[in-house]
Amino acid sequence: MKFTKMHGAGNDYVYVNLFEETLPTEAPALARAVSDRHKGIGGDGLVLIEPFENADARMRMFNLDGSEAEMCGNAIRCVAKYLYDHGIAKKDNLQIQTGTGLLHLELFPENGIVERVRVNMGEPILESAKIPTLLAGDPPVNATLIVGGMELQVTCVSMGNPHCVTFVDELTDDLVLKIGPQIEKHEVFPRKINAEFIQVISPEEFNMRVWERGSGETMACGTGASAVAVAGVLTGKMSRKVTGHLLGGNLELEWSEETNEVFMTGPATEVFSGEWNG
């Protein structure tokens, strides 16, 4: 099976082009095998690029533990780059089907290569039952969550997949690596959740670390950064147009007052290609 390794702001996945390839095993088991950083290719998970009627392609993404997520913001930029650079859809505007529906993307090619992509991430889902969370509020904003003996004020938003955003004074390993996994599996999140920890620098800028559902700490999360942009407005901490500084790079976010949609712009990078014989 031929594969391509790509990353968006350091959030790295193994991409398989199902326009040409077939999978040697079921996707969840393959995701676990290829993601292994010692015995596999190494990555945060597996992304499948498939033909889809009335769209340029369909994206399916599997976390490192084999669980399938509804959406991945960093991966969808890389899928757009792949479709363009590899000549599958040589267009500046693409439509890609995801677990949350059809998304629209704008590509910015330079000398025939795409390095940045703008994604219309759609409208945030703010009803607690749909996020889903048992916390009260539509959505829960600054809701109290007791985790590991700590009392956190959290704001929950779904961008198709669920996010729990905590604004903190300092981004520490203890918060991300010890509290993050406990938030992910907390009983108030029936489908588990991605946990973002945010240090606000100014109304237009924030630092972010993330513990992802099914993958652990990653260098960036595009749906997470989009959820943060929404949470920043809901809590009155940030403007509608913000820049997120993540461990692997920056993402530009805008929550449009006119359309209620979130727009995310960021990098997409191809690293290497190879053949998987496992």
Ligand SMILES: N[C@@H](CCC[C@H](N)C(=O)O)C(=O)O
């Ligand atoms: N890294 C992603 C999100 C991947 C899925 C997530 N771990 C989940 O299970 O919801 C992004 O860039 O959005």
